[in-house]
Amino acid sequence: MTEKIGVYICHCGSNIAGTVDVEDVSKWAAEELQHQGVVIARDYKFMCSSLGQELIEKDIKEMGLTRVVVASCSPHLHEPTFRNACARAGLNPYLFEMSNIREQDSWVTTDKVEATKKAKALIAAAVGRVIHQQPLNSLFVPIDPNVLVVGGGITGIQAALEIANSGQKVYLVEREPSIGGHMAQFDKTFPTLDCSACILTPKMFDVGNHKNITLLTWSEVEKVEGYIGNFTVTIRKRARFIDQSLCTGCGVCWEKCPKKVVDDVFEAGLGKRKAVYTPFPQAVPKYPVIDHENCTFFLKGTCKACQKFCPTGAINFEQQDEILTIKVGNIILATGFDLFDPRRIPQYGYGRLANVYTSLEFERLSNAAGPTGGKIVLRDGVTVPKSVAIAHCVGSRDQNYNKYCSAICCMQSLKFAHLVHEKTGAEIYNCYIDIRTPAKGYEEFYQRLLAEGTHFIRGKIAEITNAARTPEEEGKLVVQVEDTLIGKQRRVPVDMVILSCGLEPRSDHKELARMFGISCSSDGWLIERHPKLDPVATMTDGVFIAGACQGPKDIPASVAQGAAAAARVLSIIGQGEIEIEAATAIVDEVTCVGCTQCVSSCPYQAIEFNTEKGKAHVIEALCKGCGTCVGTCLPKSISLKHFTDDQIVSEMIGAMQVMKSFQIEEVA
Amino acid sequence: MKEYLYFPGCSLEKIAISYHLSALETTLKLGINLKELEDWNCCGATAYFHVDELLAYTLVARNLAMAEKEGTEIVAPCSACYKNMYFTNVHLKEDPDLAEHINEALSEDNLSYSGKVAVKHLIEVFSNDIGAEELKSKVIHPLSGLKVAAYYGCQILRPKKDHEDVEQPHYFEELMSAIGATPVDFPMKLTCCGGSLLISSRPAAYSMIHNLLYNAQLAQADVIATACPLCQVNLECYQQQVNQEFGTQFSIPVVYFTQLIGLSMGIPPKKLGFGKEFLSPKKAIDAIKNIHSQEELIKQ
Numbered sequence: 001m002t003e004k005i006g007v008y009i010c011h012c013g014s015n016i017a018g019t020v021d022v023e024d025v026s027k028w029a030a031e032e033l034q035h036q037g038v039v040i041a042r043d044y045k046f047m048c049s050s051l052g053q054e055l056i057e058k059d060i061k062e063m064g065l066t067r068v069v070v071a072s073c074s075p076h077l078h079e080p081t082f083r084n085a086c087a088r089a090g091l092n093p094y095l096f097e098m099s100n101i102r103e104q105d106s107w108v109t110t111d112k113v114e115a116t117k118k119a120k121a122l123i124a125a126a127v128g129r130v131i132h133q134q135p136l137n138s139l140f141v142p143i144d145p146n147v148l149v150v151g152g153g154i155t156g157i158q159a160a161l162e163i164a165n166s167g168q169k170v171y172l173v174e175r176e177p178s179i180g181g182h183m184a185q186f187d188k189t190f191p192t193l194d195c196s197a198c199i200l201t202p203k204m205f206d207v208g209n210h211k212n213i214t215l216l217t218w219s220e221v222e223k224v225e226g227y228i229g230n231f232t233v234t235i236r237k238r239a240r241f242i243d244q245s246l247c248t249g250c251g252v253c254w255e256k257c258p259k260k261v262v263d264d265v266f267e268a269g270l271g272k273r274k275a276v277y278t279p280f281p282q283a284v285p286k287y288p289v290i291d292h293e294n295c296t297f298f299l300k301g302t303c304k305a306c307q308k309f310c311p312t313g314a315i316n317f318e319q320q321d322e323i324l325t326i327k328v329g330n331i332i333l334a335t336g337f338d339l340f341d342p343r344r345i346p347q348y349g350y351g352r353l354a355n356v357y358t359s360l361e362f363e364r365l366s367n368a369a370g371p372t373g374g375k376i377v378l379r380d381g382v383t384v385p386k387s388v389a390i391a392h393c394v395g396s397r398d399q400n401y402n403k404y405c406s407a408i409c410c411m412q413s414l415k416f417a418h419l420v421h422e423k424t425g426a427e428i429y430n431c432y433i434d435i436r437t438p439a440k441g442y443e444e445f446y447q448r449l450l451a452e453g454t455h456f457i458r459g460k461i462a463e464i465t466n467a468a469r470t471p472e473e474e475g476k477l478v479v480q481v482e483d484t485l486i487g488k489q490r491r492v493p494v495d496m497v498i499l500s501c502g503l504e505p506r507s508d509h510k511e512l513a514r515m516f517g518i519s520c521s522s523d524g525w526l527i528e529r530h531p532k533l534d535p536v537a538t539m540t541d542g543v544f545i546a547g548a549c550q551g552p553k554d555i556p557a558s559v560a561q562g563a564a565a566a567a568r569v570l571s572i573i574g575q576g577e578i579e580i581e582a583a584t585a586i587v588d589e590v591t592c593v594g595c596t597q598c599v600s601s602c603p604y605q606a607i608e609f610n611t612e613k614g615k616a617h618v619i620e621a622l623c624k625g626c627g628t629c630v631g632t633c634l635p636k637s638i639s640l641k642h643f644t645d646d647q648i649v650s651e652m653i654g655a656m657q658v659m660k661s662f663q664i665e666e667v668a
Numbered sequence: 669m670k671e672y673l674y675f676p677g678c679s680l681e682k683i684a685i686s687y688h689l690s691a692l693e694t695t696l697k698l699g700i701n702l703k704e705l706e707d708w709n710c711c712g713a714t715a716y717f718h719v720d721e722l723l724a725y726t727l728v729a730r731n732l733a734m735a736e737k738e739g740t741e742i743v744a745p746c747s748a749c750y751k752n753m754y755f756t757n758v759h760l761k762e763d764p765d766l767a768e769h770i771n772e773a774l775s776e777d778n779l780s781y782s783g784k785v786a787v788k789h790l791i792e793v794f795s796n797d798i799g800a801e802e803l804k805s806k807v808i809h810p811l812s813g814l815k816v817a818a819y820y821g822c823q824i825l826r827p828k829k830d831h832e833d834v835e836q837p838h839y840f841e842e843l844m845s846a847i848g849a850t851p852v853d854f855p856m857k858l859t860c861c862g863g864s865l866l867i868s869s870r871p872a873a874y875s876m877i878h879n880l881l882y883n884a885q886l887a888q889a890d891v892i893a894t895a896c897p898l899c900q901v902n903l904e905c906y907q908q909q910v911n912q913e914f915g916t917q918f919s920i921p922v923v924y925f926t927q928l929i930g931l932s933m934g935i936p937p938k939k940l941g942f943g944k945e946f947l948s949p950k951k952a953i954d955a956i957k958n959i960h961s962q963e964e965l966i967k968q
Contacts, residue, residue: 346835467855467884469879 058398810848
């Protein structure tokens, strides 16, 4: 036996040692696995501590260990830690193997004897495997310093500015004609009640004028190829029918345009815009777009009023979509959310009962730049409501719709209550399940609302109806709700109901995730690499997520994530090049028959077919080491480095031999 | 002539005889024969399923088994009969264990049921199988100006069966529009009439009936149209008690939808069972009479 193997068993405080007899395991390994080459076995309180790591380094140097096994937690957590320790002592990190005796043993086994046996079997497996491991060298690829940010809401704006301010180039792609996102639609922001536009538009202006930001509005990403450091992205820049080099944004075109269209996007259906328009006065960029689905010229072939009056001749009806191909090293997705459509809850009457509003409609109603100039009035446009009910959790925390809490609705509802109170003096009823005000200044805002005299009814609204039962209810909207604090059914007649709609993933979240090679949770939110410790990275290197596309979030949290994602990207750019996992697939060109099964099976497009040689070839930088190709290769010409057949078989034999010996003992 | 098996249920023998008569008359006029199931028994009503579920299923399954021998579709005009037959049918198909038990009991009567019968409510025959368009073409005297509260009640829709709209259905109103009447906005159209609550808690039932009548009056309905004997009885026969209890003066006639359809198709009111009610739907009949006499005048 030429290998010298060191085995290290971690107590993990009492996490492992509380269930597994670590001293016994350590003694057993030293004796029973000696024939395999184990020369030293130690147990230690925390192997991941610097003292624990030094223990390994010292043994490698002094005892000349050629293989190392650490039995502790999941490799997800500390494999890099111990690989680095080995590397520091001069041992190739791929000659290290980790055995998980915490998540797969001590945490899931209550019987101490059984847990100890299982730890032994897992260690024997790791020892069996490590003997066959080969030294591997990581690949380094250079990082393209340009960055793509998808989504021009507050999150994308923040991320783009952080990166651009550091001197790197950013492409900011936005689907709508202007950046600004949902935040541009809001009236006030909780809990401080600053005007949303006042704090947002300076940032939008900065984006529009930044020398390092290429702003691509009215555009969408169509294709993404490549890998961290080297993405090639195809973007469709839709025709605005406006020549941007000539347009001054003077606004004559939309003044003269005779066609009025209900604005379902920015004004949430409450207001109208022209067929040539910018969504709002502070739009960035200032150039309008022609909505060709509604423009009279595109529909009937005549009109061209905008063209006649444009002082610079910037209207171009011939303009075509442009396809751009850009190269970037990292991507940040900040695609935001869709509002829950309350029509799905018919008993709330939205769309049928005129004075039931969505939260976004109310934002526009209350906004001084909105369709009513900020006057809170009913749909008739004149009547000021004397009583208003606000329904929390519409579509959220509901088994029938979305199970999750939308996080923003409580504070949003409190804000609405305050605005209604301030502007109309109406009686306000907030119907809630629980009030959740967990961030800075939020609870204080709730206390302020309590003092303002808003009625809080703890109960989920059962029905909103115009079916009156008494003369007082006639002509009103009646809110039927169980007040769970007094244990009674209540019928509250009001003039207006605001539905605090929850947040939902974008309707096209699946296509988005597929395009960028990342995954969604069952709810549809994009999944982060780690919910606590890596909240803005994804399982795909070089693709980051920030803001509400990752889950419901308010503005402060979205801004923080936008900046966080920017910081992660900048740290990668700063490295200049990036290490790629060495456990990649490799083709044995001697036996490869060139059937291309592996090429079509690879989910990462990492295998190409070399037509000259007639053989498959793995692009190491793209390969994630998933092993799919290995399973499909009939002549067994592809193998996965660090996961070879003999490594896996030896691992299994190691475990099974030990388990068999335990069975023999039991029988005896 | 299309034929359906017909399960009148106990109400239609006596208290809802006008529903029975109008159902047969109107369908006949639309080219449909309702063939009464022979030797049918009670549907289990609202109570039996709560007393002994297995026996209740058996009771209903007997009717289904007899129907299976005769045809493929059975129609119930009463919402309770319909609901019991519909769900027994579904449960027998989905639960082989239950089906085995039931069939063992049925074998005593030399019957068995394999689940091949489709159960329909009478209003479904009008709205789906005949359709509002076809009905419209058969209308001789449109009930113009008659404001109808189309009252579904609860058991036609609930429990939810498939993907149908149980919150805001429109088919009843469409039928009423087809015969020229004006369906009013009646937001309580799906709310329970009180059902058998009149037996166990009169005040609660009165309150529910009051709410419905109040709402129908508010909607300025001349008449409430129903598709269920129990709804009809609760809303019509107890109006006086409700008036006493709440100090109101409701006097809203409550008729079966088939009666209104019959009127519009020119069937004489007597043949549709009119004249047996507590509150005269005079206005509805007058509407026809007026038009009729006007037409006569024009002819003359």
